[in-house]
Amino acid sequence: MSLSLIPIIGLEVHFELKTATKMFCRCSADHFHRSPNTQLCPVCLGLPGALPMPNQRAIEMTILTAMAFGARLNKHFIFERKNYFYPDLPKGYQISQHQLPIGRGGAVRILFDGQFKDIPLHDIHLEEDTAKLEHHAASAWIDFNRSGVPLVEIVSQPVIRSPSEAKAYVKRIHQVVRWLGISDGDMEKGSMRLEANISLAPQLRNGQEPKLPDYRVEVKNLNSFRFVEKALNYEIHRQTEILQKGRQPKQETRGFDVKKGITFLQRSKEVAKDYRYFPDPDIPPFDLQDKDLGRLRRQLPVLPWQEEEEYLKNYHLKWQMVKTLVENEKARHFWHEILSKGKLPKSSLPKIANIIINKPDQWQGMTPLMFLRGLERQREGRIETGELDKIIGQVVDKEKKAVDDYRRGKTNALGYLMGQIMRLTKGRADAQETQKRLKSWLGGNDD
Ligand SMILES: [Zn+2]
Structure with missing residues (x-):
């Protein structure tokens, strides 16, 4: 028995x-x-x-x-x-x-x-x-x-x-x-x-x-x-x-x-x-x-269960998510920074929490503003490669001096050119992708 x-x-x-x-x-x-x-x-x-x-x-x-x-x-x-x-x-x-x-x-x-x-x-x-x-x-x-x-x-x-x-x-x-x-x-x-x-x-x-x-x-x-x-x-x-x-x-x-x-x-x-x-x-x-x-x-800080209660009640996050977010010191710190930037629609919070918990490579090493801008860009949709190439072409034509500088080995000219392109794409282009395309456009500097 x-x-x-x-x-x-x-x-x-x-x-x-x-x-x-x-x-x-x-x-x-x-x-x-x-x-x-x-x-x-x-x-x-x-x-x-x-x-x-x-x-x-x-x-x-x-x-x-x-x-x-x-x-x-x-x-x-x-x-x-x-x-x-x-x-x-x-x-x-x-x-x-x-x-x-x-x-x-x-x-x-x-x-x-x-x-x-x-x-x-x-x-x-x-x-x-x-x-x-x-x-x-x-x-x-x-x-x-x-x-x-x-x-x-x-x-x-x-x-x-x-x-x-x-x-x-x-x-x-x-x-x-x-x-x-x-x-x-x-x-x-x-x-x-x-x-x-x-x-x-x-x-x-x-x-x-x-x-x-x-x-x-x-x-x-x-x-x-x-x-x-x-x-x-x-x-x-x-x-x-x-x-x-x-x-x-x-x-x-x-x-x-x-x-x-x-x-x-x-x-x-x-x-x-x-x-x-x-x-x-x-x-x-x-x-x-x-x-x-x-x-x-008066020295008592907010306690973990108080923070958890708040996220469960006000932000409609799943309990496992809340638990992980409050438990993980780095994730929690970044989450706090994001919240302190304010003005975020509540509906976007579960998605942000999910990224912070499950995709640390998408935020580690970033400032909260960079991270939020990235999200914004995703919302607006990425720029088409055809349009990106067109903008790169325009910048290269216009910024002759910077292009020459770069070709003569002044690598910081690349940063300047990137800045011009990012400005024209209004941040909708992926930085890595843009840099790769810009370099191949300029060509001949690597050897
Ligand atoms: Zn002693």
Whole structure:
């Protein structure tokens, strides 16, 4: 008998903030491609007695993130110690947030399958990154340059229902942090990292939300949008097979093998972790002021789903088109420039959007005005070759000096002649075609 199963997916997304200095000290936070262990001090090394000094800008960036996703702000928030032992954390605890994080709740709004869907969040909190471990054959090296870099974690509710939805969710967070200018969100470099929790539950008939299963599998090392989707698809396949044999998948942590496209066991018998969180006695609680929150709220840019809504509603573009246009930074920038030139008939916008998305060779390297003129020319219809030749003939007859100059090797005379021809054709001729014809008309210069 085959069961009808539904995936229960939750994601934890981490991203490093683009601050100048680390979270609790003044060491540089820019740690990529730096010589190992060159950006350190007693605070980020976790030496006894070193006192943390919170980074104001990192707190503001986290507040902006919480505002963008509509989370409830805890005006009174604290930092806590999350206790665990691992070599990347020499002081034995990570400074993080637990009881009173900066943001609680909120949602990530994705445009998925033609409609907007809100993925509710558990919380948005700020913590310090750990050192980086590099594993070698018989040893592990530790680079502390990353230790103490401000790190935001966004924790979703377990309400994501498919691997492609998970991918859309991660892409959306990536997009928002880049629009906010608070992180480069580079998954390859590791400045954005994520873990997925996935289990499968029997689908309920009356459309009710499925009950959370009493196991869950955590998948780590997912460092691209594509891998998130692949790893989750693999897990669905793997867990379905186990469940259909009447057994229950084990609660465990798995890694993702990029080459084989499969997940593999890292640690089994995961139990609820006891981190013994408690307020960090070295960091006083924070109380946010309304005037500061107002100032930050004014810094919020237009958010991706707001722009998408506008294009869907006012410009009648198809949703996939809107999604691509808003997602692709170069295309979006060019599209904005085109729109800012104004006076475009609304009916021409879907066509323009289509060219920008699907035919980049028709606009890359062009100014918006050149592009619009080109479209205009297409609308009026191209000039016939017979007429073009006639105009070229006229110009060559008339501009004897320029023709002589060109034949004596002054190549910039060609530009002048081209200009005259383009003026007479009122821009209806293709520049490349015209130049080819003009050259063959003038002849004899190439050898
Ligand atoms: Zn430091």
